[in-house]
Amino acid sequence: MSQNTYVHPSWNKDTHPQAVIAWALAKYDSELIMTSGFNLNGVVLIDMAVNAGFRGKVLFVDTGYHFRETLDTRDALTEQFPELEFISLSANQADDAMYLEDTDKCCYLRKVIPLQEKLKELAPKALLSARSQDQSDTRKDLRFIELAEPQSKVNPLVYWNRERLEHYAKEHKLPINPLYWDGFLSIGCGPCTRAVRPGEHSRAGRWAGTGKTECGLWTSKGL
Numbered sequence: 421m422s423q424n425t426y427v428h429p430s431w432n433k434d435t436h437p438q439a440v441i442a443w444a445l446a447k448y449d450s451e452l453i454m455t456s457g458f459n460l461n462g463v464v465l466i467d468m469a470v471n472a473g474f475r476g477k478v479l480f481v482d483t484g485y486h487f488r489e490t491l492d493t494r495d496a497l498t499e500q501f502p503e504l505e506f507i508s509l510s511a512n513q514a515d516d517a518m519y520l521e522d523t524d525k526c527c528y529l530r531k532v533i534p535l536q537e538k539l540k541e542l543a544p545k546a547l548l549s550a551r552s553q554d555q556s557d558t559r560k561d562l563r564f565i566e567l568a569e570p571q572s573k574v575n576p577l578v579y580w581n582r583e584r585l586e587h588y589a590k591e592h593k594l595p596i597n598p599l600y601w602d603g604f605l606s607i608g609c610g611p612c613t614r615a616v617r618p619g620e621h622s623r624a625g626r627w628a629g630t631g632k633t634e635c636g637l638w639t640s641k642g643l
């Protein structure tokens with residue numbers, strides 16, 4: 421998979437995310453879709469995307485291990501944004517507690533495979549992603565656009581920090597997962613997420629203590 425950063429001549433770190441979304445809509449039109457775990461970043465991105473004219477699909481991978489609060493947040497967003505098509509992908513895996521033995525394999529079966537299969541079916545040209553640089557050290561070099569096959573990635577929020585996102589979410593009365601306010605700054609599956617401690621990156625509560633930092637959705641071949 422080849423991957424390059426595209427640098428728009430008039431963009432900089434202060435470019436508003438909505439301008440990046442508008443560019444992506446003009447370039448990819450209906451071949452732009454969004455994936456989301458409905459974290460703070462994702463909820464803000466959904467609102468901005470709708471404001472920019474996005475009316476497409478939002479894919480969520482239901483691993484079977486999400487917090488009830490996450491599913492409730494999805495449902496609240498579905499109600500608040502009827503112009504979008506929210507699609508929950510089921511991992512169709514038995515409750516085998518594989519996360520206790522092999523988190524990479526568990527994520528691969530429960531997250532990566534369902535999304536890869538759906539992307540193969542839909543064949544979008546680009547994915548809207550809510551990742552930002554301040555979420556973790558592994559994301560600090562992210563840029564607005566990653567050109568890649570089969571899908572490029574558009575990261576409008578890459579330069580926004582948590583404080584700015586929180587402010588936006590409150591100002592626009594967006595439904596934020598209540599666990600966020602209890603310190604779950606990045607929320608994945610229940611067995612693999614803990615609250616973040618003071619001074620930690622927002623993703624430090626994901627697979628804490630295992631050395632794992634990404635589920636593979638954004639790093640797998642074909643994504």
Ligand code: SF4
Nearest residue numbers: 519523526527609612
């Ligand atoms: S985050 Fe944990 S429970 Fe969820 S798919 Fe990955 S290893 Fe499995």
